[in-house]
Amino acid sequence: MNLQQIKYFLALSGELHYWNTAAKMNITQSALSRQIQSLENELGLLLFERNKRNVKLTPAGRFLKDKWEVQLSEIEYIHQSAKQIHLGESGTIKIAHPDSISASIIPDILAKISIKYPQLQVELLQILYENQQEFLRNYKIDLAITRDINIISGLKSKKIYTDHLALVIPENHPYQTFKDLTKETLEKQKFILPTIDEGSSYGYIIQKLFNSFDFVPEVYLHSEFGSTIIALVRKRLGIAVLPDSYSYHESPGLRFIKLPFQTELYLNWRADDHNPILSNVLKLIL
Structure with a gap:
């Protein structure tokens, strides 16, 4: 017994007509008869009652029809899921x-x-x-x-993307544009900066920013998490340098001044x- 024989049986149990079923399944009527007989012989029972005028399911045939329809649907679902996994679709x-x-x-x-x-x-x-x-x-x-x-x-x-650094400040901070930044005004600020790992190119870019002003920041706090830094800036505990991408977050009470220093995303x-x-x-x- 195989899945194809069960499909032939289910098709015939729906049509209850050998010629129509054979045409639907694209096989000859004699081939369909042989497949049904082979299935009956293997199971040791009659699936259909046949005469010259009618074909109808036996009680055992009706039972198998109900069970196999459900199981075949489950098998086809499993096969489709396996195909999706194979193709990388699930x-x-x-x-x-x-x-x-x-x-x-x-x-x-x-x-x-x-x-x-x-x-x-x-x-x-x-x-x-x-x-x-x-x-x-x-x-x-x-x-x-x-x-x-x-x-x-x-x-x-x-x-995959080029971002910029941004100065994150409270909305009423006197800085308005990048041109407002000077060594003298920066020296008056407290900074909240991301934790910089050794060898990080991102850290090098931040350092390059400060070097351009010949300035070493007074770092009040370090944090691994930009969302935490933003919350601290909102509390007016300092100002920060973060990627400009944070400007897409809802950040009421803050302003982002885009800086001419790029940071790449890989x-x-x-x-x-x-x-x-x-x-x-x-x-x-x-």
Whole structure:
């Protein structure tokens, strides 16, 4: 017994006519008869009562029809789900990203994924800079969006976006534009800055900003989380330098002054990962 024989049986049980069923299933009437007889012989029971005028289901045939219709639908669903997984259309992909782009490019990326692959589940994570490469190599995440390019073997990186630094200040702060910044006025400010990891190119860009004014900031607080820094600036505990992407967050009581210093965003993934889900998502993003 095989699935095709069960499909022939279900088709005949719906039509109750050998010629019509054979035409519908694209086989000859004699071939259909042989398939039904083979099924009956294997099961050791009659599925249909036949005479020259009529074909009707036996009680055992009606029972099997009800059960097999449900089971065949389940099997077809399983097969379709397996095909979607094979094609990378369903399953789960884990993406790590900085908090700064939560309201800027992340929604656009997710919109593309949800439209193209509505069955695909996406898990978003925020992890520390020093853990990003380890998480990628150990398959804890599938993609990492970072402000630093990964240069270790086994990982690929590609630039996907160019952001700028921004000065984050209370809305009534005297600074209005970048031209208002001078060494003398900066020296009067308290700064709340992101925690900078050693070797971070993002940290180098912030340092480059201050070097351009020949100035060393008075750092009042450090934090790993930009959302925390924004809340502290709103409390007037200092001013901050953050990626301009944070301006997409709802930040009442604050102003963002765009600075002429760029910070790049990179997409990072395992070079030898042939997961079709990853491949599909990379084609959408890159």
